[in-house]
Amino acid sequence: MTVKVLGLSGSPHRHGNTETLLDAFLDGAGEAGGETEKVILKDLSYTPCRGCNACHKDGVCVVTDDAITLIDRIFTVDCLAVSSPIYTMGITAELKGLIDRAQYIWARKFILKNLFFTNEHIANHKGIFISTAGLSWDNVFDAAFPAVTAFFNTLGFEYYDNIIANDMDRYKGIRGHPSALNNAREKGRKVIRVLESSRDATDYQ
Ligand SMILES: Cc1cc2nc3c(=O)[nH]c(=O)nc-3n(C[C@H](O)[C@H](O)[C@H](O)COP(=O)(O)O)c2cc1C
Secondary structure: OEEEEEEEOOOOOOOHHHHHHHHHHHHHHHHHHEEEEEEEHHHHHOOOOOOOOHHHHHHHOOHHHHHHHHHHHHOOOEEEEEOOOEEEEEOOOEEEEEHHHHHHHHHHHHHHOOOOOOOHHOOOEEEEEEEEEOOOOOOOOOOHHHHHHHHHHHHHOOOOOOOHHHHEEHHHOHHOOOOOHHHHHHHHHHHHHHHHHHHHHHHHO
């Protein structure tokens, strides 16, 4: 079966550094035979989590908007590439807003305890974080990782890899970076091979 890859573009800036890096990853995944799709978060309509905790009772979010449709879609893919530029040392409002809306899945797992992902399921679902930052600081992505980790954990994806490029100001954008786009493309090809072989191993057992 074809490996399905979904890319979430969390930048409000269309075709900027981060979406271009995501595109390189998706191109590589497509070249290796993956079925790829990209969703632009800023074009969707969803509100932030209300914190009403209604989902603690039945595992259902009372707000039915594009966030729920997208989360349903995420459960149909094998690889989830989540992308955001660094905004004020963290992820964008678009991405954080979506991550918070997955709280009803968290409630199913940890309050209602009616949702459980096996280790085999998690190993066959790879999550990749893609980001760019203006500054040259080595630690510029550090505040972004925990929220992305929580998102992948909640949705049953293994946090498999990062594709990150800092110092965009000096490089004058992602296209000026010496290796980031090629690296992203290669990682796209590789994740398809890895998922295909981990599926084969699962089928064999
Ligand atoms: C509102 C805003 C906040 C930003 N904050 C940071 C920051 O805290 N650290 C940093 O290194 N770059 C920061 N940047 C720069 C972006 O991370 C960088 O230009 C990035 O490559 C933009 O990606 P994009 O073209 O996909 O939007 C900020 C940019 C904007 C617009």
